[in-house]
Amino acid sequence: MSSLPSQPPVRPVQLAIAGLSSYVAEPTPIAEWADSFQVPDRKDPSKYLDGPMVEKVLGVRSKSWAPDVFQNQEVVTEVAREALANAQISPRQIDAAIIVTCSPYQVLLDQDAFYFLKRLQIPDSVVPVQLGAGCAGMARAMQLATQLAAENILIVAYSLSSLYTQTPLYKQNPVHPLGRSLWMSSALFSDGASALVLRKNGFRGGLAFYSRDSLAFGPEGGFDDPLIHYMGGGALNPPGQDKSEALSCFGMAGDRVKEYYMKGMMLNHQTLIQNRPTYLTDVRKIYTHQASPVLTNGFLNHLIETCGIPLSKFGVNVETYGNLVATSTVKLLHDDLTNGLVRAGDEICISVVGAGPERGAFITRIA
Secondary structure, three states, rough: OOOOOOOEEOOOOOOOEEEEHHHEEOOOHHHHHHHHHEEEEEOOOOOEOOHHHHHHOOOOEEEEOOOOHOOOOHHHHHHHHHHHHHHHOOHHHOOOEEEEHHHHHHOOOHHHHHEEEEEEEEOOOOOOOOOOOOHHHHHHHHHOOOOOOOEEEEEEEEEEEHHHHHHHOOOOOOOOOHHHHHHHHHEEEEEEEEEEEEEEOOOOOEEEEEEEEOOOOOOEEEOOOOEEEEEOOOOOOOOOOHHHHHHHHOOOOHHHHHHHHHHHHHHHHHHHHHHHHOOHHHHHHEEEEEHHHHHHHHHHHHHHHOOOOOOEEOOOOHHHHOOOOOOOHHHHHHHHHHHOOOOOOEEEEEEEEOOOOEEEEEEEEEO
């Protein structure tokens, strides 16, 4: 029997990135955020955690934090319009649309997807697909895209972290099982929006894979923690019921997040190597999920040391913007395209893990 862990099935990617866009707020220094948010110091309740202490715990120097900006849905709409314009495609040519968010403007009936498709003037015959996905949302969206017969696919991803986590419940919450560390979600997760257009244009060299890891996590049994615990607002803890509001918070299971990120990213790398042995040198850039500075740099340093790949092969923005959730990798790619570091015809790789848990990676080309 092979000693290698079981690998998820790999699908061919015949979709190239024809256009993309992203938007994040001007970085807010973490000291400014800390002064505004005022996280109580457990050791001395009369004091608050200052910027240096937050940076020491989480590693972020600044973050995209703009509730006044992102409360307007048109910010996301405009990002999607820019992606369509960059792809030189009309909204009426889009025949599939996937919306990716774990922090929607409206929580039920996929109303965000209906709203954006209407505002973008995408034909009524296009089914609105809304994925309630977090940091691995791009892997889930690409895996779904490879199974569609569509020719032009729009993917829109956004995180509204400031609108969800600016409440006092993230400072003091004795009800949520992870209540003592909820402030970290507010400090780490950031606001951002991104969109990309995938087009079938004759490209045949890509690949994609995806795993929930619920039945098996590599050679081991399934991973049993969702990583992010948000238990309020649904039928189990419905709105208006006692404790529902306190449970409606993003709680990070810190140790399990670290375990899943490091092993999940390694499993992604192993699957890529198994199916494309030269992927590290074939692709122009590799974009990994920007979970936190410690986790992101820890994994990248391991690849650099063991595979002899230069740091310039990778992108890192988590120390500047915080965790942009599904937008993190697209923002890196968008910046590299803008700066001429990636050009038409280049292959790129995106590898991510996230809450669920779920993970995946894909290789595609810039059209």
